[in-house]
Amino acid sequence: MKGFASDNNSGVHPDVMSAILEVNTEHAVGYGGDEVTARAEALFQRFFGEKSKVFFVYNGTGANVIALQAMTRPFNAVIASETAHINVDECGAPEKHSGCKMLTIKTPDGKLTPKLIQQHLHGFGFEHHSQPGVVSITQSTEMGTLYTVEELKKLSDFVHTNGLFLHMDGARISNAAAALGCDFREITTDVGVDVLSFGGTKNGLMFGEAVVFLNPDFAGHAKYIRKQTTQLHSKMRYIAAQFEALLANELWRKNAEHSNRMATLLAQELEAVKEIQLTQKPEVNGVFAIVPSHIIQPLQEKYFFYMWDEARNEVRWMTSFDTNEDEIKGFVAEIKRLLQ
Amino acid sequence: MKGFASDNNSGVHPDVMSAILEVNTEHAVGYGGDEVTARAEALFQRFFGEKSKVFFVYNGTGANVIALQAMTRPFNAVIASETAHINVDECGAPEKHSGCKMLTIKTPDGKLTPKLIQQHLHGFGFEHHSQPGVVSITQSTEMGTLYTVEELKKLSDFVHTNGLFLHMDGARISNAAAALGCDFREITTDVGVDVLSFGGTKNGLMFGEAVVFLNPDFAGHAKYIRKQTTQLHSKMRYIAAQFEALLANELWRKNAEHSNRMATLLAQELEAVKEIQLTQKPEVNGVFAIVPSHIIQPLQEKYFFYMWDEARNEVRWMTSFDTNEDEIKGFVAEIKRLLQ
Amino acid sequence: MKGFASDNNSGVHPDVMSAILEVNTEHAVGYGGDEVTARAEALFQRFFGEKSKVFFVYNGTGANVIALQAMTRPFNAVIASETAHINVDECGAPEKHSGCKMLTIKTPDGKLTPKLIQQHLHGFGFEHHSQPGVVSITQSTEMGTLYTVEELKKLSDFVHTNGLFLHMDGARISNAAAALGCDFREITTDVGVDVLSFGGTKNGLMFGEAVVFLNPDFAGHAKYIRKQTTQLHSKMRYIAAQFEALLANELWRKNAEHSNRMATLLAQELEAVKEIQLTQKPEVNGVFAIVPSHIIQPLQEKYFFYMWDEARNEVRWMTSFDTNEDEIKGFVAEIKRLLQ
Amino acid sequence: MKGFASDNNSGVHPDVMSAILEVNTEHAVGYGGDEVTARAEALFQRFFGEKSKVFFVYNGTGANVIALQAMTRPFNAVIASETAHINVDECGAPEKHSGCKMLTIKTPDGKLTPKLIQQHLHGFGFEHHSQPGVVSITQSTEMGTLYTVEELKKLSDFVHTNGLFLHMDGARISNAAAALGCDFREITTDVGVDVLSFGGTKNGLMFGEAVVFLNPDFAGHAKYIRKQTTQLHSKMRYIAAQFEALLANELWRKNAEHSNRMATLLAQELEAVKEIQLTQKPEVNGVFAIVPSHIIQPLQEKYFFYMWDEARNEVRWMTSFDTNEDEIKGFVAEIKRLLQ
Secondary structure (H helix, E strand, C coil), X not given: CCCCCCCCCCCCCHHHHHHHHHHCCCCCCCCCCCHHHHHHHHHHHHHHCCXXXXXXXXXXHHHHHHHHHHHCCCCEEEEEECCCHHHHCCCCHHHHHHCCEEEEECCCCCCCXXXXXXXXXXXXXXXCCCXXXXXXXXXCCCCCCCCCHHHHHHHHHHHHHCCCEEEEEECCHHHHHHHHCCCCHHHCCCCCCCEEEECCHHHCCCCCEEEEECCHHHCCCHHHHHHHCCCCCCCCHHXXXXXXXXXXXXXXXXXHHHHHXXXXXXXXXXXXXXXXXXXXXXXXXXXXXXXXXXXXXXXXXXXCCEEEEHHHCEEEEECCCCXXXXXXXXXXXXXXXXXX | CCCCCCCCCCCCCHHHHHHHHHHCCCCCCCCCCCHHHHHHHHHHHHHXXXXXXXXXXXXXXXXXXXXXXXXXXXXXXXXXXCCCHHHXXXXXXXXXXXXXXXXXXXXXXXXXXXXXXXXXXXXXXXXXXXXXXXXXXXXXXXCCCCCCHHHHHHHHHHHHHCCCEEEEEECCHHHXXXXXXXXXXXXXXXXXXXXXXXXXHHHCCCCCEEEEECCHHHCCCHHHHHHHCCCCCCCCHHHHHHHHHHHHHHHHHHHHHHHHHHHHHHHHHHHCCCCCEXXXXXXXXXXXXXXXXXHHHHHHHHCCCEEEEHHHCEEEEECCCCCCHHHHHHHHHHHHHHHC | CCCCCXXXXXXCCHHHHHHHHHHCCCCCCCCCCXXXXXXXXXXXXXXXXXXXXXXXXXXXXXXXXXXXXXHCCCCEEEEEECCXXXXXXXXXXXXXXXXXXXXXXXXXXXXCCHHHHHCCCCCCCCCCCCEEEEEEEECCCCCCCCCCHHHHHHHHXXXXXXXXXXXXXXXXXXXXXXXXXXXXXXXXXXXXXXXXXXXXXXXXXXXXXXXXXCCHHHCCCHHHHHXXXXXXXXXXXXXXXXXXXXXXXXXXXXXXXHHHHHHHHHHHXXXXXXXXXXXXXXXXXXXXXXXXXXXXXXXXXHCCCEEEEHHHCEEEEECCCCCCHHHHHHHHHHHHHHHC | CCCCCCCCCCCCCHHHHHHHHHHCXXXXXXXXXXXXXXXXXXXXXXXXXXXXXXXXXXCXXXXXXXXXXXXXXXXXXXXXXXXXXXXXXXXXXXXXXXXXXXXXXXXXXXXXXXXXXXXXXXXXXXXXXXXXXXXXXXXXXXXXXXXXXXXXXXXXXXXXXXXXXXXXXXXXXXXXXXXXXXXXXXXXXXXXXXXXXXXXXXXXXXXXXXXXXXXXXXXXXXXXXXXXXXXXXXXXXHHHHHHHHHHHHHHHHHHHHHHHHHHHHHHHHHHCCCCCEECCCCCCCEEEEECCHHHHHHHHHHCCCEEEEHHHCEEEEECCCCCCHHHHHHXXXXXXXXXX
């Protein structure tokens, strides 16, 4: 049965699986030298601009640490939200791979602002301090919230004015673009993001993410960094084909819109349940809520999901491209039953 | 058209693809907490012994650097053949991830012996020298050669007697076991290998390798190391299902035996071609040969393959689970045609 | 002229210099194999207990990163105060050398408590999170405050009960011991500190700090870590002789008591100056104060010292073993003159 | 009694000690912001050219790994002689700090040539291979041999023509310059060395080496790298004063010429001893010799020295600035006595 644990608990979208099956013929040059990869790379360039350069990798942590290594030297610091995936969910991979210090910011909704970032902008040129080099934001955030285009532009300008560069963890960038009614470009290239980790797995792929260098200055060494980071796949066509399927025919948007809609539905259905208190505005495909503690375990026995903040009984419910309305309604019905 | 570049230029075996399709239903707990992964782990334990512990990863470089990190501290040295994949084909990933020094050994056939290893066994306790900690061997080797069970036993005893530990890069361990007519255990657990990188991609998988801790002392931190190394897959069932298919019904052996047989056939067919000189005994699925320089480029235009040693016109021809007899014969015919 | 910038702006104590001159004869085995080093090591063992083991190094950052490397693996996290030297003043050396994540804690006086540490004690066994491994405290703190013996004992018990280990950055441990009227043992070995960075340079040495392993379990690889960290001195006798001078005849205590007394005097003299507001209780040799902004620059022109928090005009004034009463009085007189 | 183990077993030259005593007054800004350091830096600029930039550090391993970090990214390879200090005597510090692979070259006299380097110049642009980035040579070499000015020029041209950069480990550069009758510039800046590790400790200092960036392109981040590498001294004036003494009045040359002369004398005296076979031409201050095995231990009981190659009874005898003729003669007399 489907749960609400994570959008990576879902399977592979049928169109993506078909694309995989289609390329499973004969031999192909390894490590990305094949035609499928060439096509997928061209597609990314079409979506992100002619100067952009994409590198396919295995997973999100891989994408993030490649991006950060390309953008920094070990004496730099990376500024991120305290709740950022790179800070809390990668077992210290960013520090280990890049050698950099992580400077974190407490923020109620997972979003950074120029004002919040300001606290870490000092010590430039002072050799005792790690030198701030990169601001990393997540779009949509780990809290299910969104940066608007205007917020991104303002943030990007602020970051560059201060001599830093902007990384975007886009593990759920499709959900963001769908929610904002944008194309990818409008929330990345056009606002001045330097390097993007583009997510695939959480939007219907079997495996595969991409590092997209919008600022080509950082792409020069990326192929070596990808290899040394253990993120270069030999049978690359199987990643490339998935991305082709995702980007063609707006599948990325359909999947994302659907999962966003399911979260909205869930939030709406919960409005009537006074014992449940939403803690974040559900802007994409996640619902964060404080729930009476006695129903949590029985509910988890039927539907797998994670606690977000045990101290205050806050849970996280994620919807996926394959979540359907009946499942949402069944879930809410079960919540109501347990609350009686 | 199929070439002879590498066994990773081939596609996915149909049985493996079926297994993938079969698990593509509903939701599953991520990161290996699902039932398919539990089954595949149990299967590995059956193949490698009850005390063994397996961790699924993305690729060979990932498997190797996780194994080495688990077995060393940064002040250690890893002893390996000069031609070892960890030394020449991982863009320095072992040094970067483990911090260790690589001590290499020139060897004509890619195989290490106690006598060869002896040259690096000094400086123990001397703080100025990296402390030898691990010997890493490749079975079958990068030169298409094989360690016999006896050689492995002798090597393993030597390594342990000297206070070091034994890592085996088994990117092509199926080819080795098939060629030796052994089960995996007989050339790993039973001879005293401590940690094994078990290859899947080169034997018909889409993606996926495994780190198998035969010596469980090194497994304690492996899950953190895998995550921090960026090698933990979220939708793990798709790796696990492939391994289930590979290990069930001896598919691993059928694939490996077939590709070994194709290399033997190629070598046999070439015996009659006096202009071609084999440089290694083709014990598994690779043929190494010195070839008249003028035919190399025209041959590569039809069949993709790599130069091994440009200086002496040595080429490497790899066969795969899907190479067929007609292809071998067509290839040899083309060689003969070009030589006329 | 002397300033109040740091206790490392002072020179070398005459007794320490004499000790250096005394060992400057003939040849001595390098890297610590000499008699002077043997004597100094024995002295440390006398001060810290028979099971302790000392390693002499160049500087405090070196001592800290050797200690942390010996106590952790890269997937661990180190918990420290936000104002800890290892967090803010080592240009990210702890992250770079150990690969670990730093988990920081906001604390008004630079001191950690079990309650404050508790916020980071979660995610044990969860591979996505860096595993908390070490708590690092500074005695005396970077804010000029002190842990009492009871506080240390409680902290150490808490740390060990939770399966972590305790590192103490003792760059100014002599000031702490002097202020508490203790021997070193009472605030390190006896309370359960596992590894200590013992400071020398800030208490009258020319160069030289020491890593003292009170818990000998962590000392096994220390000599390799010291060498690989670039902290092994060849002409070791010149460090050892300085430590001999410092530990003999209680020079360490005399120097520390004197500099502590000078800070107390400074604080007392400032009590009468209503425009100056002390921000920390001056328990050792530092005085932290909020000062009218218009006098800061003119005062700095005469006396070198650092801003601590520019946003609120907070300055740090450090006294040293060679600060004298007249200098304190002259400094306060100048402050008063500028305030008129 | 003096031995022949290493030029770092000697003490501190009286002029250097005087310089230390002279700066031991009052306070000075820490970390190199003082006047003595400014003077020493200016002196280095005078010796190495206006564009050069010097950074003082603690020891040779520190200087080398700072230089290599400044010149490389982790996916690079560093090419060096198999006997290079960075390869055998730094416990893997170069790999650990820089993340780079070390590519070594067997060479009978410790010297590299374009022809020898050529073997590692391949795989450019091939992401599977560490990218050759730096050639590191030692002047004078660890085998007591010397590069001539012409050899250096040829080597440097070759290195740059191939897109690499040249690092020189000058732990004994004074001995080299003295032996060649050159100024430092002629064998560094003028021949195209990019970064130099300048040795002090082996030529009469108490502690202190320097990284000299002759190619200023690499100096931009050096201050952060030095700090993060744990090589920034707080009481910098004590290093700077020693370098001032060493460079003023040609003390560096006097010391080096003297120790070179003592090695020459030793070699001459040994000519008459037919049981002793020199294995290297003693061009600076080291004598390498194969010695009858039965005299080694008794000789070591009186004079401390190291085995170089146990397998063939090869020893290394180093002379120092303070070795005198009587000591050489006494040593040779003892050898003769033991041989009788």
